[in-house]
Amino acid sequence: MESFSATLEGHGLTLRRDRTATLQVNVGLLCNQTCRHCHLDAGPGRTESMSRRTVDEVVAYAGRCGFDCVDITGGAPELLPDLDRLMEGMAPLCRKLMLRTNLTALEGPDLEALIDRCRRLGVTLVASFPSLSANQADAQRGRGVWEKSVRMLRTLNRTGYGRNDTGLELNLVVNPAGAFMPPGQCGLEARYRRDLLRRWGISFTSLYSFANVPLGRFRRWLLSSGNYDQYLEKLSGSFNPDTISSLMCRSLVSVSWEGLLYDCDFNQAAGLSYGGSPTHVTSQSAAPPAGKPVAVGDHCYACTAGTGFT
Amino acid sequence: MESYYDPKDLGRFQEIGKEAPELARKFFDYYGAVFAEGELTEREKSLIALAVAHAIQCPYCIDAYAQACLEKGSNPAEMTEAVHVATAIRGGASLVHGIQMRKAVEKLSL
Numbered sequence: 419m420e421s422f423s424a425t426l427e428g429h430g431l432t433l434r435r436d437r438t439a440t441l442q443v444n445v446g447l448l449c450n451q452t453c454r455h456c457h458l459d460a461g462p463g464r465t466e467s468m469s470r471r472t473v474d475e476v477v478a479y480a481g482r483c484g485f486d487c488v489d490i491t492g493g494a495p496e497l498l499p500d501l502d503r504l505m506e507g508m509a510p511l512c513r514k515l516m517l518r519t520n521l522t523a524l525e526g527p528d529l530e531a532l533i534d535r536c537r538r539l540g541v542t543l544v545a546s547f548p549s550l551s552a553n554q555a556d557a558q559r560g561r562g563v564w565e566k567s568v569r570m571l572r573t574l575n576r577t578g579y580g581r582n583d584t585g586l587e588l589n590l591v592v593n594p595a596g597a598f599m600p601p602g603q604c605g606l607e608a609r610y611r612r613d614l615l616r617r618w619g620i621s622f623t624s625l626y627s628f629a630n631v632p633l634g635r636f637r638r639w640l641l642s643s644g645n646y647d648q649y650l651e652k653l654s655g656s657f658n659p660d661t662i663s664s665l666m667c668r669s670l671v672s673v674s675w676e677g678l679l680y681d682c683d684f685n686q687a688a689g690l691s692y693g694g695s696p697t698h699v700t701s702q703s704a705a706p707p708a709g710k711p712v713a714v715g716d717h718c719y720a721c722t723a724g725t726g727f728t
Numbered sequence: 729m730e731s732y733y734d735p736k737d738l739g740r741f742q743e744i745g746k747e748a749p750e751l752a753r754k755f756f757d758y759y760g761a762v763f764a765e766g767e768l769t770e771r772e773k774s775l776i777a778l779a780v781a782h783a784i785q786c787p788y789c790i791d792a793y794a795q796a797c798l799e800k801g802s803n804p805a806e807m808t809e810a811v812h813v814a815t816a817i818r819g820g821a822s823l824v825h826g827i828q829m830r831k832a833v834e835k836l837s838l
Binding site: 549550551553554594596598599600601602605606609 | 769770771795798799800801803804805806
């Protein structure tokens with residue numbers, strides 16, 4: 419397989435940053451689930467979690483940069499003790515605040531308070547929901563996850579999330595349950611919309627389907643199951659040069675639980691620092707400038723396959 | 729192990745055009761058109777192909793359309809039902825010939 423950088427070169431392409439409109443905040447690797455496709459190796463045994471000091475430093479960084487959108491992810495962000503502080507700090511600084519959830523981590527005594535906060539701040543929820551099949555979803559995310567996820571989607575609908583008349587966005591993210599490419603987004607969204615409503619009375623705003631990225635736990639599974647070479651060949655063979663101009667890494671900067679910057683969450687998992695060396699938010703007076711090269715690796719094929727990951 | 733079937737041969741399918749390129753071109757054009765979205769979705773067509781692959785017991789097709797079905801958003805439960813459809817038709821096709829057997833027996837019997 420040709421390296422990603424050689425493929426770019428072969429097509430006469432370079433990957434450089436555009437205006438940075440989104441700050442993605444990865445609050446840590448602690449998660450209540452141990453998903454087999456996780457590119458970060460997140461799970462219940464991980465202790466890496468954003469401290470209050472780093473939360474404040476990241477909020478201050480966002481204040482200096484003027485991002486349009488702040489996207490909070492993990493691990494499971496719900497498990498961060500200072501999530502409320504992070505959300506309250508970010509909300510006035512951006513037009514759109516997103517919170518990623520695996521749905522099961524929302525469960526618990528703080529659910530009502532968290533949903534109230536999300537509603538008040540107009541937070542967009544981005545929920546993982548990999549399959550209409552319980553078996554497929556549980557194979558990816560753990561036994562019983564699918565049933566809990568369905569229950570939580572219905573709860574969120576009851577609070578107004580995902581309903582047309584409320585303006586509260588509930589978006590679903592679908593990752594394939596294995597070493598294969600994701601279905602086309604349009605057809606999949608129509609099918610999910612029809613089946614979720616018909617079978618469980620669930621509605622949502624939009625659906626996004628993404629390829630699994632060959633890093634972390636998913637990479638280890640690919641190797642141990644003998645799927646690695648074939649999967650990488652599939653991704654690289656599906657390279658679509660038209661995706662380059664709208665790749666998310668061109669308009670997003672990712673910050674880790676330690677406050678270090680990366681061009682995207684996948685580069686964070688791969689240890690590819692923004693700008694080529696560890697860069698802390700406190701050292702930056704502004705957002706990454708347009709024109710700066712994006713660090714790339716072979717995992718980037720996951721974002722340029724087919725219609726891409728934008 | 730030596731085998732008549734080698735999974736790598738599927739990737740060489742296009743080589744079939746070496747001796748008869750025009751026929752191969754027509755076949756692959758037709759093949760592509762058949763599987764494009766039409767009155768049936770690509771997902772539905774892949775499920776049909778998977779069922780037919782089992783009916784004709786083509787290991788290349790089973791391999792290719794198991795993956796295609798997953799990539800079109802079908803799940804293993806749906807794919808298994810599709811295989812049962814093929815099985816029911818194959819089994820039914822055998823069983824319905826039993827009527828011929830019965831007719832032959834009736835003609836020969838007192």
